[in-house]
Amino acid sequence: MDLERSPDQLIKAGLAALKHKDYGRAIALFQQLHQADDTSTAHRLKAQMGLIRVYAAQGATQQAQALCQPLLKNRSQTIRQWAQEQLHQLASTASQDAIESGANPSSTSGFVPEATGFIPLTPNNAAADVGENIATSPSSLFHYQTLNSERKLSAIDTHAHGSSAEANSSATPSPRQVAPAEKFNQPPPQPPRARASKVTTDDGPHQWPQGDRLSTLKSLGKVNGGPLWIAQLVTVPMLFFVVRWLWQVALAVIRSYLQFLDRLLPLDLRPASFFWQPHTWAVLICLSLLTIAAPWLWPLWLRPAETVTSTALEKYSPEAVQLLRRFCNKRRWPLPKIQLLTSDLPIIVSYGxxxxxxxxxxxxGLLDGLAPDELAAIIMYEMSHWSNWDWVFFSTHGLLLQSCHRVYWFLARWGESRPFILKNTAGTFATLSYGIFWLLAQVGCGLARTRIPYRDRSAAELTGNPNGLVRALAKLSLAMGKAVQTQGYTPPLLESLELMLPVSPDESTSIQQFAWGAFNPLRHWLSINQGHPPLGDRLYTLSAYGRHWRLKPSLNFAQLSLKQGPRHFSRRDWQTLLMQGGAWSGLVVGLGVALLMWLVGAIATSLDFPLLAWLHRDFSILVSMPLIGAATGQLLRINTFFPEIAPSLAAHESQLTIGQTNPKLTPLSSIPIKINGTLTGRPLLANWLGQEWRLRTSYGSIKLHHTSYFGPLSNLMGLNPLRNQSLQVTGWLRRGHHLWIDIERLRTPRNHITLAQHPSWSFTISFLLLGYGLWIMFRGG
Incomplete structure (x- = not known):
C-alpha cells in the first residue's frame, strides 16, 4: 500500500478492486483506511461500509454482520436503516447475482444504492458524533450531482452492470436538477453530501426532498423596485438625524455636568462653544469616513481566522465557486475576498x-451545515446585495451596531464580579449602550426587511435553484434557533449581526409550523418591528418561483393553500389589526380627530363663526387628543388581551403546538397556557431591561415577557434568582412574528409563587395618559 495516498484515493482504489472482484486487495485498502489514526469519521465510516460489502460478496457472513452491528447505533437514521437492510440480506439467502448487480432495495429515506451497495450519508447526523469538519473530494463511494453534466453515473461506476445504471439514474438528478450554465459545459463535480451540521435534527429541512432545479437560467420578469428605493430614501436620512440627536444629547449631558461642577467647585469649568453647536457637518463627515473605512474596521470586530481561497471553497461547493466567477466576470468585478470565522454558528455577512x-x-458552521447546492444558493443571496446601495448603508450601520453591542456585552460581563459600586456603574453604562443599540437597530429594521424579498428573487434567478435556497434558509434558521435553545439566550454575535444575516433564529421544522408566516393576513404588520419578513412567507414565495418554472418543490405549500384559502385582508382582519394596535391605533385616531377639529376651527374662523373659531387657535387639542386616543385604545384592548385564566387549567407542553401550527392566530388570540420548563436568560447585568427571558421545554425554547409590581424598575433584578431553575409558567400564549408567553404567574417546585402585573401596569399607564390628556385639554393653550 502507498501510505501517502489520500483517503479518497484509497476509497476509489478499494471500490475499483471490489468491482473487479479483487477482494483481497479491496479488504487491504479498506482496512488500511479504517484503522488509520488520522482518518476522519466520514472516511472511516465509508471504509467500514466497504468492508461489509466485500465480506458479503465473499460470503463471509459473520464478519459482515459484526461490522454492521456498530452501525445500528449510529446517529444517522439513514445509516441505521442501511445497516438493518444489510443484516436482513445477510441473514436471508440473497443470491450472489443480486449482490454483484447492486440490486439492493431503496432505503426508506428515498436514496437508491449504487452498484456497490452504498447509500449517501445524509447531512443531518452523519458526522455529528464528533462534530468534525469533513470535506471530501469528488472521488467517493456515493453518487452525487455534477454541475451542468448530462452523465447519469459518475466515473467510478463505468464498469457497473446495466441494471445498476438504471437504479442509480434515480439517485442522480435529472437535467432539471443540475446547476444552470450560461458558458460552462463541463464544470467540476460537487462533493458528496457527507457533511453534517453542528446542530442537527431528525426532522425538518435535513429530511426534505431535494426538489428540482433549472438546467438553463431563466428570468422571473421585471420587479417593482419602488418600495426598496423609498425605504432607502427614508432610512439613510433617519440614521443621520438619529446619530446627530444622540451626539447632541451626549454633549448636553456633558455640558450640564460641567456647569454643575462649575457651580460646585471654585474652578472655571464653563463649557466651550463646542458644546452648543449642532455639529451637522461633523456628524456627516464622521459617517462618511466610517463608510470608507468599513473594509478595514470590520475585521477588528469580527477577527476572522483566515482567508478562504477558491480552492478551499471548492471542496465544500464547486457550484459556489463557479457561480461566483460567473457573477463577478459578468460585472467585471474581482473575485471577493472570503474571510472565515471559527464560530459554529451559521454566519454569512458582507461589507464594503x-x-x-x-x-x-x-x-x-455555515460551511459544515449546508449541502453544496444550498451553500451556493446562500452565497449568491449574499452577493446579490453588492449591486445595491443598501449594502453600503448596512456596512456603516452594522459598524455602529457592533460598537454599541460590544460595549454593552463587555461591560455587562466585566461588571459581574466587581464590587457593588463598579458593578452598578458597569450595569448602568451597559444598559445605556444597549438602549442606543436598540434604537439604531430599529432605524434599520424597515430597510433590512424590505430588501430581503428582492434578494431572494435575485438568488433564485442567479442559481436557478429556489429549492436550494429554501432548504438553506430553513437550515440556517433552525441551527440558529437550536443555538439559542442550547445557550439559553441569543448569542451576542447573532444579535449584533441580525439585520445583516439572511434569517433570524427559528425552531420551525415542518410545513405546518411555517404556515403562520405563509398564510396569516397580518403577518407583515405583526413583523413591522423585525429585521426579517416571516420565514414562512419567504419560503412560500420561493416555492412559488419554483411552481412558475414547473419545478418539483422541496417544501410543498399546495395542500395548505387549499385549506387556508386566500392570503389577502378581510374586514375582520382590519378590525383585529386596529385592536392589536391598541395605543398606536388610538394615537392615530386621536391625531386624526385633532386635525379635523383644527380644520373645523379654521373654516369657522374664515366664516366668522366664533362658537367654533377657538378650535383653530387652541393648539392644546393637537397634543391632548392623541394622548386621549392612545389611552382609550389601550384600555379597550386590556380585557381582550388578558382574559381570565381558570385555576383548573392543566399543564400541557403540547399546547405550544397550537401556537406553532395554527396560521390564524394573532397576539389577540391570548391562549391561556400552563407549562413546565427551565427558566433561562441573559446574565444579570446584561438583562437589566429584561431583554430576554426564555423557557426551555421539550418542545423548544419560547420567549417570556414579564412585568412585576414595580414595572420596568423591577427588571434590575427581575427573575434572576430563578434563572436556570425548573418552574411552572402560567400565562397567555401569543403568536406574532415569534411565539411568546406573557407571564401571569411563576411557580417553583417549592411552591413559591411570583405574580406578574402586566395587566395592572397596562391599566395604570393608560389611566395616567388619559388623565394627562384631559388636563392639557381643559387647561387650554
Missing amino acids: WRPRYGRLVVSQ
Missing part, C-alpha cells in the same frame, strides 16, 4: 462600499 473593497464573511 465598492466591490473591489468588499468582503464576504462566512463561518465554519
